[in-house]
Amino acid sequence: MEQQTLVVVGAVVIRDGLALAAQRADPPALRGRWEFPGGKVDPGETPADAVVRECREELGVTVRPLHRIGEDAPFPAPGPSRPRPAVLRLWRVELVAGEPEALEHLSLRWLTASDLRTVPWLPADVPFLDLIAPLLAPGTAVHP
Numbered sequence: 001m002e003q004q005t006l007v008v009v010g011a012v013v014i015r016d017g018l019a020l021a022a023q024r025a026d027p028p029a030l031r032g033r034w035e036f037p038g039g040k041v042d043p044g045e046t047p048a049d050a051v052v053r054e055c056r057e058e059l060g061v062t063v064r065p066l067h068r069i070g071e072d073a074p075f076p077a078p079g080p081s082r083p084r085p086a087v088l089r090l091w092r093v094e095l096v097a098g099e100p101e102a103l104e105h106l107s108l109r110w111l112t113a114s115d116l117r118t119v120p121w122l123p124a125d126v127p128f129l130d131l132i133a134p135l136l137a138p139g140t141a142v143h144p
């Protein structure tokens with residue numbers, strides 16, 4: 001039987017020309033890799049609502065989705081027995097309230113365009129970096 005494609009949303013929080021990147025804590029195979037805060041869309045939930053929910057759960061902040069960045073990027077999501085077909089869908093979001101905290105991640109970093117490729121991203125995120133870099137300040141952050 002064909003498996004339904006899983007939709008994973010990621011929030012690209014940009015503030016003062018810096019993009020927020022989050023370092024995964026788990027599962028062990030993904031620990032230490034970097035991603036955009038987010039997760040799986042729940043049944044009956046819109047992807048934009050999932051972005052807002054995940055940012056509240058993972059960062060403790062309120063965000064407002066602005067627009068999607070690029071197209072869905074297919075990737076094999078790790079499953080309990082074998083990988084599931086999934087797509088990564090990124091949204092640019094505005095930080096409305098709160099200061100992001102690593103509630104579920106190992107750490108957070110604010111990245112400039114030149115910092116963007118200095119962290120080991122999950123593979124599905126890499127094609128998006130060319131679209132995100134032009135939205136960011138060019139130089140190296142003083143307090144990344």
Ligand SMILES: Nc1nc2c([nH]c(=O)n2[C@H]2C[C@H](O)[C@@H](COP(=O)(O)OP(=O)(O)OP(=O)(O)O)O2)c(=O)[nH]1
Pocket residue numbers: 008009010030034035036037038039040041075077078088122123124125
């Ligand atoms: N959140 C997020 N997940 C990503 C990104 N890139 C990428 O390949 N993934 C993968 C990692 C995971 O296999 C999957 C998302 O799973 P997740 O564990 O974050 O989802 P979730 O928050 O809903 O967690 P759970 O309820 O299943 O525990 O998508 C990204 O930028 N952000």
